[in-house]
Amino acid sequence: MALEKEVQGGVEWRVTVPEGASAVVEPRPVNGWVDRVPAWLKAPAGFGRKAWLIGADDPRKVVHGLKVGAALSLVSLFYYTRPLYDGVGGWAMWAVMTVVVVFEFTVGGCLCKGFNRAMATVAAGLLAVGVHWIASRAGETAEPVILSASVFVLASAATFSRFLPAIKARFDYGITIFILTFSFVAISGYRVDRLLHLAQERAYTILIGVGICLLVCVLVCPVWAGQELHLLVSGNMEKLADSLEGLVEECFMEDGSEEGKQLPSAKSQGYKCVLNSKASEDSQANLAKWEPPHGRFRFRHPWSQYLKVAAAMRYCAYCMEALNGCVASEIKASEKMKSHLRGVCVKLSSDSSRVLKELSSSIRSMEESRIIPCLVTEMKNGAQELQAALRSLPEQLSAGGAEETAAGGGRGEKQTVTVSLMEAMPLITAASLLAEVSERVEGVVEAVGALAALARFEPSDRKKASSSVAPQDESVTPQREEV
Amino acid sequence: MALEKEVQGGVEWRVTVPEGASAVVEPRPVNGWVDRVPAWLKAPAGFGRKAWLIGADDPRKVVHGLKVGAALSLVSLFYYTRPLYDGVGGWAMWAVMTVVVVFEFTVGGCLCKGFNRAMATVAAGLLAVGVHWIASRAGETAEPVILSASVFVLASAATFSRFLPAIKARFDYGITIFILTFSFVAISGYRVDRLLHLAQERAYTILIGVGICLLVCVLVCPVWAGQELHLLVSGNMEKLADSLEGLVEECFMEDGSEEGKQLPSAKSQGYKCVLNSKASEDSQANLAKWEPPHGRFRFRHPWSQYLKVAAAMRYCAYCMEALNGCVASEIKASEKMKSHLRGVCVKLSSDSSRVLKELSSSIRSMEESRIIPCLVTEMKNGAQELQAALRSLPEQLSAGGAEETAAGGGRGEKQTVTVSLMEAMPLITAASLLAEVSERVEGVVEAVGALAALARFEPSDRKKASSSVAPQDESVTPQREEV
Numbered sequence: 001m002a003l004e005k006e007v008q009g010g011v012e013w014r015v016t017v018p019e020g021a022s023a024v025v026e027p028r029p030v031n032g033w034v035d036r037v038p039a040w041l042k043a044p045a046g047f048g049r050k051a052w053l054i055g056a057d058d059p060r061k062v063v064h065g066l067k068v069g070a071a072l073s074l075v076s077l078f079y080y081t082r083p084l085y086d087g088v089g090g091w092a093m094w095a096v097m098t099v100v101v102v103f104e105f106t107v108g109g110c111l112c113k114g115f116n117r118a119m120a121t122v123a124a125g126l127l128a129v130g131v132h133w134i135a136s137r138a139g140e141t142a143e144p145v146i147l148s149a150s151v152f153v154l155a156s157a158a159t160f161s162r163f164l165p166a167i168k169a170r171f172d173y174g175i176t177i178f179i180l181t182f183s184f185v186a187i188s189g190y191r192v193d194r195l196l197h198l199a200q201e202r203a204y205t206i207l208i209g210v211g212i213c214l215l216v217c218v219l220v221c222p223v224w225a226g227q228e229l230h231l232l233v234s235g236n237m238e239k240l241a242d243s244l245e246g247l248v249e250e251c252f253m254e255d256g257s258e259e260g261k262q263l264p265s266a267k268s269q270g271y272k273c274v275l276n277s278k279a280s281e282d283s284q285a286n287l288a289k290w291e292p293p294h295g296r297f298r299f300r301h302p303w304s305q306y307l308k309v310a311a312a313m314r315y316c317a318y319c320m321e322a323l324n325g326c327v328a329s330e331i332k333a334s335e336k337m338k339s340h341l342r343g344v345c346v347k348l349s350s351d352s353s354r355v356l357k358e359l360s361s362s363i364r365s366m367e368e369s370r371i372i373p374c375l376v377t378e379m380k381n382g383a384q385e386l387q388a389a390l391r392s393l394p395e396q397l398s399a400g401g402a403e404e405t406a407a408g409g410g411r412g413e414k415q416t417v418t419v420s421l422m423e424a425m426p427l428i429t430a431a432s433l434l435a436e437v438s439e440r441v442e443g444v445v446e447a448v449g450a451l452a453a454l455a456r457f458e459p460s461d462r463k464k465a466s467s468s469v470a471p472q473d474e475s476v477t478p479q480r481e482e483v
Numbered sequence: 484m485a486l487e488k489e490v491q492g493g494v495e496w497r498v499t500v501p502e503g504a505s506a507v508v509e510p511r512p513v514n515g516w517v518d519r520v521p522a523w524l525k526a527p528a529g530f531g532r533k534a535w536l537i538g539a540d541d542p543r544k545v546v547h548g549l550k551v552g553a554a555l556s557l558v559s560l561f562y563y564t565r566p567l568y569d570g571v572g573g574w575a576m577w578a579v580m581t582v583v584v585v586f587e588f589t590v591g592g593c594l595c596k597g598f599n600r601a602m603a604t605v606a607a608g609l610l611a612v613g614v615h616w617i618a619s620r621a622g623e624t625a626e627p628v629i630l631s632a633s634v635f636v637l638a639s640a641a642t643f644s645r646f647l648p649a650i651k652a653r654f655d656y657g658i659t660i661f662i663l664t665f666s667f668v669a670i671s672g673y674r675v676d677r678l679l680h681l682a683q684e685r686a687y688t689i690l691i692g693v694g695i696c697l698l699v700c701v702l703v704c705p706v707w708a709g710q711e712l713h714l715l716v717s718g719n720m721e722k723l724a725d726s727l728e729g730l731v732e733e734c735f736m737e738d739g740s741e742e743g744k745q746l747p748s749a750k751s752q753g754y755k756c757v758l759n760s761k762a763s764e765d766s767q768a769n770l771a772k773w774e775p776p777h778g779r780f781r782f783r784h785p786w787s788q789y790l791k792v793a794a795a796m797r798y799c800a801y802c803m804e805a806l807n808g809c810v811a812s813e814i815k816a817s818e819k820m821k822s823h824l825r826g827v828c829v830k831l832s833s834d835s836s837r838v839l840k841e842l843s844s845s846i847r848s849m850e851e852s853r854i855i856p857c858l859v860t861e862m863k864n865g866a867q868e869l870q871a872a873l874r875s876l877p878e879q880l881s882a883g884g885a886e887e888t889a890a891g892g893g894r895g896e897k898q899t900v901t902v903s904l905m906e907a908m909p910l911i912t913a914a915s916l917l918a919e920v921s922e923r924v925e926g927v928v929e930a931v932g933a934l935a936a937l938a939r940f941e942p943s944d945r946k947k948a949s950s951s952v953a954p955q956d957e958s959v960t961p962q963r964e965e966v
Contacts, residue, residue, distance in 0.1 A: 047647070054646050065643035069635035072662075076634060076670045080627050093667055100638075100663045144563045151559060152552035155583075160548035163537050164530070179555075180583045184576055187559045275801075279762050315804075318758075322805035325919050390908060425873060425915060432912040436808050 063221050064105050071099045071216040075209065094202055098209025103217065107294075108225035108287030110217040114210040115290070116174030121206050124178045125199035127154075128185035147186050155179050169286055226288035226297050229281060233306050233313075234363040236277060237444070239270030240313055240320075241356035244437065246270075247320060248349035251327045251430050252342040268324075274310075274317040281310045296366055302454035305447070309363075312447040316440045319433055326430040337393075337424055344389045345434055348382035352438045355379055359448045367460035368452050376445055383438050386431060393424065546704050547588050554582050554699040558692065577685055581692025586700065590777075591708035591770030593700040597693040598773065599657030604689050607661045608682035610637075611668035630669050638662050652769055709771035709780050712764060716789050716796075717846040719760060720927070722753030723796055723803075724839035727920065729753075730803060731832035734810045734913050735825040751807075757793075757800040764793045779849055785937035788930070792846075795930040799923045802916055809913040820876075820907055827872045828917055831865035835921045838862050842931045850943035851935050859928055866921050869914060876907065 055062045078092040102113045135146040158175050161167050167175070185199055246268030288303040355375045362369040451457075538545045561575040585596045618629040641658050644650050650658070668682055729751030771786040838858045845852040934940075 051643070051647060055643070061646045062643060065639040065641075068642040068662075069639035072638045072666055073631050073635050076631055076666070080631070093671060096666050096670060097663060100659060100666065103642075148556050148559055148563070152556050155555045156548040156552035158548075159551040159586075160534070160538070160545060163544045164533060176583060179551075180580060183555055183559070183579050183583065187579060188576060276761075278759075318801050318804035319808060321801035322916060322919065325802060325923075425911065428908065429912050429915040432809075432908060433805060436805065440808075 060221060060223055061105075064223070067216050067220050068099075068103050070220070071103055071212050072096065074212050074216070075099050078208075092205060094205035095209040095212070098206050099213055102210060102213045106223050106225035106228065106284075106287055107217055108284075108289070108291040110213055111290040112170075112287055113173050114213060116171060117177050118203075118206060118210055120171075120174040120177035121181045121203055124181035125185055125203065128182045129196060129199060131186060151183050151186050154182055222294075224288075224291055224294050224297075225284045226291050226301065226303060227295065229284040229288055229303065229306055230297075230363070232277060232281060232284065233310055234360045236274045236310070237313060237356050237360035237363070239273050240316060241353040241360065242267050243270035244316075244320060244349050244356070245353045247323050247327055248345055248430075248434060251323070252338055252345055268327075271317040271320045271324075274313050275321065278310070278314065281307060298455075302451060305451045305454050309444065309447040309451055312440070312444040315443060316437055319437045319440060323430060323433045323437065326426050326433065337427060340393070341386075341389055341427055341431055344382070344386045345431055348379070348386050348434055348438055351375070351379040351382040352441045355441055355445065359444060362452070362457065362460075363448060365460070366455065366457050368457040369460060372445065376442065379438055379441065383435055386435055390428065390431060393428070543704060543706055544588075547706070550699050550703050551582075551586050553703070554586055554695050555579065557695050557699070558582050561691070575688060577688035578692040578695070581689050582696055585693060585696045589706050589708035589711065589767075589770055590700055591767075591772070591774040593696055594773040595653075595770055596656050597696060599654060600660050601686075601689060601693055603654075603657040603660035604664045604686055607664035608668055608686065611665045612679060612682060614669055634666050634669050637665055705777075707771075707774055707777050707780075708767045709774050709784065709786060710778060712767040712771055712786065712789055713780075713846070715760060715764060715767065716793055717843045719757045719793070720796060720839050720843035720846070722756050723799060724836040724843065725750050726753035727799075727803060727832050727839070728836045730806050730810055731828055731913075731917060734806070735821055735828055751810075754800040754803045754807075757796050758804065761793070761797065764790060781938075785934060788934045788937050792927065792930040792934055795923070795927040798926060799920055802920045802923060806913060806916045806920065809909050809916065820910060823876070824869075824872055824910055824914055827865070827869045828914055831862070831869050831917055831921055834858070834862040834865040835924045838924055838928065842927060845935070845940065845943075846931060848943070849938065849940050851940040852943060855928065859925065862921055862924065866918055869918055873911065873914060876911070 075092070075095050078095060098117065102110060102117055104110045104113060131147065131150045135143045135150075138146055158179050162172060162175050181202070184202075188198070246265055250265070250268055285303045285307050288301075291297075293299045293301075355372070358369050358372055358375055362372070558575070558578050561578060581600060585593060585600055587593045587596060614630065614633045618626045618633075621629055641662050645655060645658050664685070667685075671681070729748055733748070733751055768786045768790050771784075774780075776782045776784075838855070841852050841855055841858055845855070
């Protein structure tokens with residue numbers, strides 16, 4: 001993406017790869033071993049290097065590969081062991097197919113596909129047997145007509161139903177298998193007489209395949225989609241918090257400081273992860289609904305509320321994108337004016353950032369944070385201070401103008417004020433956007449509050465809360481008693 | 484999504500459904516026939532209504548369902564016609580399976596899956612026969628060990644390779660089929676002696692299935708992913724243009740006007756489509772690369788450049804989201820100040836909007852627009868006028884203040900100026916954001932320029948250009964001669 005290309009200069013960047021996971025793509029070392037490899041070997045070498053990086057970043061992906069291999073080897077036992085082979089017969093290949101197609105990275109994905117495959121096979125098999133029974137009563141000539149027509153109608157209707165979002169999200173794979181099985185049984189039923197036997201054998205082998213998949217998937221280093229979603233949302237919130245602080249720091253950086261020459265830091269660009277992770281969140285929430293209770297997640301954990309939290313975060317991130325635009329357009333405001341606003345802006349951003357970090361750790365630990373209301377109050381106070389600072393800006397403008405043109409006449413003074421306001425414009429915009437971001441952070445607080453209520457987060461013990469986030473000044477401590 | 488819920492009040496809203504298309508979900512009529520249906524029938528009735536709406540919005544989806552039915556009926560001919568049945572044998576079910584699995588909504592999707600399936604089957608079949616040949620030389624005991632080990636290693640490696648984004652995007656389905664075919668041939672090769680025959684038959688039937696799919700998909704009302712992407716991008720650009728105009732109108736609406744009581748209009752919320760359509764654009768661009776030249780799109784049409792145009796548009800849309808936040812927070816600026824900025828802001832927004840609309844029609848007609856440079860110059864002039872208006876704002880502030888507190892002393896006047904600046908703050912922010920949007924529109928102009936160069940858009944004839952966009956004042960006309 002064009003936007004992502006802007007981040008340069010040795011920055012580590014987490015990209016969202018289509019299947020919903022995310023991988024860290026490190027910058028290439030300029031004088032690494034890659035340069036010493038002959039040119040014709042570079043493509044595969046680069047490829048191998050990428051694979052190595054992906055594996056090193058998330059070893060569970062390597063384990064997933066090995067799990068699929070193991071599940072397939074288990075299934076092939078049906079072929080190599082004679083008693084089993086005699087039992088299931090030549091249909092064991094259906095079990096192989098099931099394992100290859102159903103095995104997914106997350107337990108939720110595996111369960112979703114397994115359930116879809118099993119249910120769709122049974123439903124379509126029964127329906128096909130019924131249609132076949134009716135067709136067989138209709139006589140020699142009518143039989144293929146009835147069968148063909150039923151395949152045509154059912155396949156058309158089922159294919160169209162995939163365009164309904166509700167069906168698409170949960171039963172997409174099931175629809176494919178439904179059409180497949182129905183066509184198989186209906187069409188081949190015309191030739192193969194042992195129709196029920198065929199349907200039965202398919203069902204058995206599919207159950208064996210699904211069973212092996214689930215066993216391997218759940219017992220060997222399971223990856224839970226719910227857990228992934230949980231970590232993704234809380235991690236993104238942490239990034240959003242860092243990013244907000246980073247952006248405001250860059251915005252109000254002192255002109256003389258050496259940091260000013262750096263490109264936007266990785267820290268301040270973290271909000272882009274929030275902008276880009278909608279697709280992974282949606283798919284993970286979808287899969288998480290299939291998973292049984294696991295770890296700290298009970299039955300009916302409110303997975304869709306995570307999507308609302310994520311939407312509220314994205315709502316902040318849009319505003320931060322605009323703020324980033326302000327940082328990029330060089331701010332030429334005088335140092336004096338910057339220093340007038342710097343204090344309040346940095347305070348508000350660090351307040352908002354603390355709220356987000358506290359929310360993130362509250363989600364991660366699944367404990368209701370006691371200090372959130374205090375932090376929110378602090379943040380609101382910060383926003384009011386910012387308003388006050390903006391309110392006193394005209395005085396600063398005239399004062400600054402008066403100083404500079406002390407020797408000038410009345411007209412000169414007015415012009416200086418004009419120029420100063422123009423200079424201050426990006427600063428004012430940045431400050432307003434910051435205020436807007438802090439307002440939108442309240443939306444995140446609400447969404448997380450709803451999540452805490454729905455998921456019944458435990459109240460954290462006070463001792464832990466006070467040690468994890470030490471109050472910065474005494475004004476916070478008395479308030480905590482009221483909450 | 485929480486964000487989408489905000490749009491209410493009889494608004495037509497285009498939602499992006501997971502498979503990459505988009506559907507119009509109309510608001511429910513309050514006293515429609517749905518209310519007269521008994522409660523237990525409401526769920527299926529609502530379902531049927533939704534299906535009807537989707538079908539009515541895009542009849543091609545209904546046609547797609549019928550096409551799948553037709554393709555399956557064609558394949559079933561292999562069963563019902565005896566000479567064909569004798570030729571292909573019981574393996575015809577592989578052709579059925581291929582049709583069900585490969586048939587996709589767009590030609591690109593069909594080609595991508597068909598190619599993947601055919602190539603993966605051939606490659607895995609050859610490899611499996613080779614491994615089998617080696618294993619058969621190794622003796623009775625070693626044979627199953629070698630076969631099992633090869634399945635384990637290849638399945639693990641192939642599964643892991645799916646985590647590489649480059650492989651995932653193009654060959655995800657191929658990898659599944661590769662593992663499937665290799666396991667089939669390698670495992671069943673232990674029992675079935677006619678190994679080559681097995682591989683050959685599978686290949687034939689798959690080719691038959693893919694052939695039928697492609698024939699039906701291309702010959703009956705084809706849906707081209709490239710065309711869809713083309714229309715999606717140009718349509719979204721149009722929406723962005725409308726949305727920009729709508730937002731600025733709402734922002735600078737006169738306080739007394741009745742429109743002020745309306746909720747945000749559908750027109751002004753169109754930018755949300757741009758924010759939400761990344762996933763569909765990515766998948767369509769991916770599939771478009773598989774398609775042969777069709778319609779006005781030549782071989783190697785630069786599909787990935789569309790993604791860059793879309794990214795530039797999204798970059799504008801982020802800023803417009805922040806602008807929308809300004810509109811939402813009630814602007815209490817005095818009518819006088821509003822009217823001071825209204826003219827320039829509305830002009831700049833309509834200039835930017837004209838640029839976007841011209842770009843959109845240039846993309847849609849695939850003709851290079853001659854008037855774009857003039858429109859961009861106009862837009863830049865508009866931005867400078869806005870700057871000038873902002874520059875003269877302090878005068879307005881003091882003048883306004885002086886009028887109101889004519890009777891007050893010196894201190895009273897200063898306070899009024901302060902209050903006025905605070906009042907003007909959201910206006911100033913909105914104006915700065917508008918300036919930022921118009922700057923980002925230049926990024927869209929660049930991206931579309933690159934697209935025009937890469938896709939070799941034809942220069943439009945002058946007559947058509949001047950009739951389609953009539954110049955608003957004479958300053959445009961002389962410039963056009965220079966371009």
